Amino acid sequence: MATIDVFNHDVPAESDFGYSQAIKSGDLIHVSGQLSLDEAGEFLHADDFAAQAEQTYANTDKVLDHYGATRNQVVSQTLYVVNLRQNAAATAEGNREYFGDHRPVSTVLGVTELTFPGQVVEIGFVVDTTLPA
Template sequence: MREVINPKNVHWPFGFSHVVKVGDTVWVSGQLPMDQDGNIVGQGDMAMQTEKTYENLQKCLESVGATLRDIVMLGIYVTDLDEFASKTAEIRKKYFGKYRPATTGLEVSRFYFPDAMIEVEATAVIGSGASDEAIKPKQI
């Protein structure tokens, strides 16, 4: 059964849905550094925008009983990869700890909202969140 969810603690989506859930699989639309009123937060500040974007992603996952550790695929799109890499490592650690989901990172020229510097989308499987022991990368 398909469920479409728009969490109340994230801005109201315009022409899309924040979360689609089928069974235990969850797809979260690209999250932006947007407050509940639909305003971009932290103009010109990659760290602040990343923090807000991860916060929105977490809220979307929590709305269906998932966590960041349930993410199996993460897509990160930024306007400046060098700035993202140099200013956001600690923020990633704050939200993901040692967990490293499969991830794609791309630099893009712009977003629908010109002041946005980052957008993050995810696919998660509810209940699949791994313990610290289970997330150690294996090379085979």
């Protein structure tokens, strides 16, 4: 029988919206869309794509750390980007900085808006813990 391990950042949005940051089921970790929130759950860096991406990836690292996983075990990511044409180069740069030589599959969707005013990026992940760290 597979076990399920749930992880949360313990921010108000988790209970307000009724979701978890991540669920590990078997060898896979499904990570909810991460965004630019601080430890208290306050949204940071309105309209600043680079700063939001940096904070988003930092929040992702907290999820990965909880499970003892690394970026190299990310197999898939889905990015939601406001003003994709304007932010395409910054999206690519942030992705290269975060993953280095690792190349997970990636879907990038241009969207008209996200949850918070000034939010320009949100990223969800799938992680395979059987891959080398």
